[in-house]
Amino acid sequence: MSSKATPLWEFVDVSKAYPGVLANDKVCIKLMPGSIHGLLGENGCGKSTLIKTLSGVQQPDSGKILHSGKEVQIADPQDARNRGIATVFQEFSIVPTLSVGENIFLGNMPRSRLGMIDWNKVNADAAAVLEEMEVEISPEAITGRLSVGEQQLVEIASAVAMDAKMIILDEPTAALGESEIERLHQLLRKMRTRGTAILYVSHRLDEVERIVDEVTILRGGRVVRASGETEINVGQIVSAMVGEDIAEHYPKERNSTDQLVLSAKDLKTKAGVHNVSFELFKGEVLGLGGVLGSGRTEIARALFGVDPLLQGEVILNGRPLEVRHEMDAINAGLALVPENRKFDGLFFNFRASGNITAASLGSISRFGVLDLSAEEKGTERLIDELEISAQAEEKTVNFLSGGNQQKIVIARWLFSEAQVLILDEPTQGIDIGAKIAVYKLINALTRAGKSIILISSDHDELLAMSDRIAVVQHGTVERVVAAADLTHNDLVRASADSLESATMEAAQ
Incomplete structure (x- = not known):
């Protein structure tokens, strides 16, 4: 030109x-x-x-x-x-x-x-x-x-x-x-x-x-x-x-242990999940890789009780987990950061404190009445630790950036002391600085012994931040592979295979 x-x-x-x-x-x-x-x-x-x-x-x-x-x-x-x-x-x-x-x-x-x-x-x-x-x-x-x-x-x-x-x-x-x-x-x-x-x-x-x-x-x-x-x-x-050099775009830490935390066996739901089995270990980031519509989000919804199981079982810390609805999952120590934080993750007319405590109101209530001072104390600490904008304590969350909103959703589950966090597209629509903050938070969580299930359409992010990757096609886990043994091309090829199979099925 x-x-x-x-x-x-x-x-x-x-x-x-x-x-x-x-x-x-x-x-x-x-x-x-x-x-x-x-x-x-x-x-x-x-x-x-x-x-x-x-x-x-x-x-x-x-x-x-x-x-x-x-x-x-x-x-x-x-x-x-x-x-x-x-x-x-x-x-x-x-x-x-x-x-x-x-x-x-x-x-x-x-x-x-x-x-x-x-x-x-x-x-x-x-x-x-x-x-x-x-x-x-x-x-x-x-x-x-x-x-x-x-x-x-x-x-x-x-x-x-x-x-x-x-x-x-x-x-x-x-x-x-x-x-x-x-x-x-x-x-x-x-x-x-x-x-x-x-x-x-x-x-x-x-x-x-x-x-x-x-x-x-x-x-x-x-x-x-x-x-x-x-x-x-x-x-x-x-x-x-x-405004400064960043040595690593994806600052991954390896904190996975051999202690089994969660085991999913032959899960099936009406939403298209079928015969899904995998294991999750303490301190591990398990990525779910696949194309849009492959069933990744549906697997997350099944684990969290949004979609009831038709068959299969989830074993958490050696005990069968009966999840009839979301509160069962929350009480058991599971958390879900949804793909669409605006519609499914936030109360936009609340400040950060109300959003952070929403899943654990019992812990800050006395005789059914909210203890607002306890809420302020607990949320101030998390706002400081996660470097959430100071405006979050005074303004409703609709005035905050996407990165701050995402960190508030994650803070909710830290407040609830969840042990297994399911992160569905956690960096979608946020800027590079906020992304790196989320990656560092993932490291801090796994360092503290928490386990992560990471869903991401960004293949480079999935490969860099996962310890292992479960390849999802047509609502099932086809295989689980060490992230170090996969390449960007492997995931693209798996996605292409999934699309080709879906097209052939639709034609039959």
């Missing part, structure tokens, strides 16, 4: 301030046609503000926005769409009660000559977009009944359907598995060849390294690395984002 080419969109010294915070400080960025541009930085660095400005959600306080070299003002989101900008925000904007086709063309429904919605064209055009994306979802399916990953793909399909010249993707792969990510990347490369400009925001740095052409890194609202300065690699990105 010629350095003299005119950017499709350009920010020149754009600034935006909120009360007490300078979110964007004279930001300059060039978004070229036919280029995938990575926008990176820790939570709170100013990425969201920049995205909202380009999407017409808010106006800058100063600076210029240029479109093909001419200064413009993006008045509102509709003006942004009219100018060919499509944005897929991290928070879903789909309407769950509508069909996939309706969501893809929401606000721009194909109509007949009489002005009526042409439902046949809605479904046909939606099917064509989904086919181009290599996504097997029916246009007539109700969107709210789809998995989180499938809903994410519908969001992306809506942007693709606009045939936009500029697409902004904010954490587009947070809920996707490895195979879905690869299909999305193939689509983005195809769009790049058509001249589309793509602004790509992601906390998955290995993925950024694979897909982006240029990168801009923000820290404290300022650009600390501009486009095209140096080659893109994870080490340089981490150093620029955090």
Whole structure:
């Protein structure tokens, strides 16, 4: 690409301030046609503000926005769409009660000559977009009944359907598995060849390294690395984002012992788990590896009593464990950090203290009345130990960053003194600094003798932080292998085998 080419969109010294915070400080960025541009930085660095400005959600306080070299003002989101900008925000904007086709063309429904919605064209055009994306979802399916990953793909399909010249993707792969990510990347490369400009925001740095052409890194609202300065690699990105060199991206400690803590034998549920067997040892991190929909989360739900067992047994510390519902699991010392912390893990109208004690209210109650001073004492210690923002003690959790929210969910189970923690996508949607904090917390937990079941769609994370990995396909554990004996390619191959088998079964 010629350095003299005119950017499709350009920010020149754009600034935006909120009360007490300078979110964007004279930001300059060039978004070229036919280029995938990575926008990176820790939570709170100013990425969201920049995205909202380009999407017409808010106006800058100063600076210029240029479109093909001419200064413009993006008045509102509709003006942004009219100018060919499509944005897929991290928070879903789909309407769950509508069909996939309706969501893809929401606000721009194909109509007949009489002005009526042409439902046949809605479904046909939606099917064509989904086919181009290599996504097997029916246009007539109700969107709210789809998995989180499938809903994410519908969001992306809506942007693709606009045939936009500029697409902004904010954490587009947070809920996707490895195979879905690869299909999305193939689509983005195809769009790049058509001249589309793509602004790509992601906390998955290995993925950024694979897909982006240029990168801009923000820290404290300022650009600390501009486009095209140096080659893109994870080490340089981490150093620029955090402001210091980090020797290890994954600071893994080996704390596994030969003391058996939990044994699952022939588990089966209505949710698709069948013949699942594995063992978990004291101080061990056992990874569950597999594609989206392979049954990893369903195994976690079975262990925690969310989905009742139809057959099989769980033995904890040498004794059979009868889990009829979640409280049985909690009382036995099990914990679940769910995949979707926003819907399943947090009470957003509570401060940190109320969230942390939610699973153990009996321990801070006297004669059925909460002892608030005991709650404050217990939670203050955990907030300090886990380095959770001091704001967590005064503000409700909806005002906190994703990393702080995740640490609060984990703190809940430390307060309950759980011995076995099931972590389902614990670093999904959080920045690199918060990820490293979670990894160090995993080390501290296993060092203290606790055992971890780790579910992650990030293969590098799973390989680095696990002692052993149970490969999950079609709701069962196919094999358990030492993490050191597996490679990224092994997991990708296992995922491909799972997808191929599923396709063959569906065809029969």
